[in-house]
Amino acid sequence: MSENKEKYKVFNRDQMKYLAIFFMFWGHLVAWINLMNNPDKVDIAMYIQPVSLMIISSASLFCPPVMFFFIADGYRYTRNVKKYALRLLIFACVTQPFDWLVFQKIYGWHTSNVIFTLFFGLLAITAWESKYKLWQRIVLVILCDLATVAINSDWLLLGVVFILILHIFREKPKTRLIVYSSLTFAYFLCNLFSLGKVPAGKLIPAIFVMIFSFMSAYFCMTTFYNGKKGKFPVFSKWFFYIFYPLHYLVIWIVHKTL
Numbered sequence: 498m499s500e501n502k503e504k505y506k507v508f509n510r511d512q513m514k515y516l517a518i519f520f521m522f523w524g525h526l527v528a529w530i531n532l533m534n535n536p537d538k539v540d541i542a543m544y545i546q547p548v549s550l551m552i553i554s555s556a557s558l559f560c561p562p563v564m565f566f567f568i569a570d571g572y573r574y575t576r577n578v579k580k581y582a583l584r585l586l587i588f589a590c591v592t593q594p595f596d597w598l599v600f601q602k603i604y605g606w607h608t609s610n611v612i613f614t615l616f617f618g619l620l621a622i623t624a625w626e627s628k629y630k631l632w633q634r635i636v637l638v639i640l641c642d643l644a645t646v647a648i649n650s651d652w653l654l655l656g657v658v659f660i661l662i663l664h665i666f667r668e669k670p671k672t673r674l675i676v677y678s679s680l681t682f683a684y685f686l687c688n689l690f691s692l693g694k695v696p697a698g699k700l701i702p703a704i705f706v707m708i709f710s711f712m713s714a715y716f717c718m719t720t721f722y723n724g725k726k727g728k729f730p731v732f733s734k735w736f737f738y739i740f741y742p743l744h745y746l747v748i749w750i751v752h753k754t755l
Contacts, residue, residue, distance in 0.1 A: 505720055510567070511727025513718065514737055515714065517563035520710075522744050524557020529599055530752045536603045544695040544703055551699075555706040559609070561652060562659070562714035569664040572622045582623070584599050585616040588738045595745035600632075604649075611651035617641045618660030625661060655684060672720065681711050 508516070527550050528543070537540045575581045589612035596610040624637035638661065645653040649733060652659075658680065666673035685708045691700055726732050 506723035508717070508721045509569075509723055509725045509727045511730065511733040513563055513722050514567070514733065516717075517560040517714070518737065518740060518744075520556045521560035524554050524560075525744065525752065528554035528557060529748050530755070531754050533599065539603060541691065541695050542698045546690070548613040548702070551703055552706055555703065558707055558710035559714045559717075561656070563718060564611070564615060565618065565656065565659045565700050566663055566718045568618050568660050569622065569667065570724075572619060572626075573667075578619070578623055582616060582619050584738070585612055585619060587611045588741070589616055592742040592745070595742040595749075599745050601686050603651055608648050609648040609650035610741075611656065613648060614645050614652045614656035615643050615660070617650075618657045621657050621661050623663045625665070626661055655680070674715075674719075676714065677715055681708060683716075685711070700706065727745050 516585060522648050528545075531546055531550070531554065532539060535545070538545065543551065546554065551734045571581055572578060576593045589610060592612055596608065597606065600608055618641070621641040624641060625634055627637070629637070638657075642654055642657040644720065647655060650656075659677070662673065662676050662680070666676060685704050686705050688707075
């Protein structure tokens with residue numbers, strides 16, 4: 498049985514990341530331009546798009562779970578957690594001006610990019626694995642999570658929780674799937690509160706597509722990812738760090754030229 502499972506593990510780490518940022522870029526391109534074009538309709542902008550564009554926008558949701566997985570994975574395999582955390586913090590700060598470039602007119606100045614969430618997710622794992630007493634570790638994890646709320650970073654609250662779930666239940670795949678799926682459905686089904694503002698015929702299919710994208714990433718990581726590095730790990734590592742802030746700039750330029 499295990500041999501049958503192993504034959505499906507055909508994607509290495511870099512291939513999974515390239516696949517994730519492919520969906521991320523095109524999804525963000527459509528979704529963010531739509532937001533910039535409709536700054537007064539932020540709550541419903543996702544649902545007023547044509548179905549084809551809504552599907553492309555939702556495809557970007559394939560990326561966050563992959564990145565959450567790799568933070569949990571990174572903690573396990575990194576040689577130096579402090580350097581890893583510092584690198585995330587530096588690139589979160591580097592990315593922030595580009596985030597404001599796109600979103601300041603929509604959300605104001607009090608927003609932060611997702612790399613901050615990844616950073617606090619890594620800190621939460623570090624706190625959980627520390628030698629402090631259980632109650633102290635729980636408090637530290639809560640503080641890491643609340644930090645994402647304080648700075649209003651992307652995937653605030655839930656990003657840290659997802660990362661911690663993927664770490665804690667790494668060796669318990671059935672439990673991990675149940676917890677991950679439950680949290681995913683609970684999160685996206687909250688969009689049903691938009692009924693009334695958005696017709697059910699647009700809202701329900703959009704929620705389905707969002708859940709599908711998010712769960713697809715989970716199954717790709719658990720089924721197809723083989724845990725191995727790519728052929729050019731150093732190049733790929735820095736490419737991913739540089740690409741993220743750069744894709745904000747590209748999308749902003751495309752929006753300005755349309």
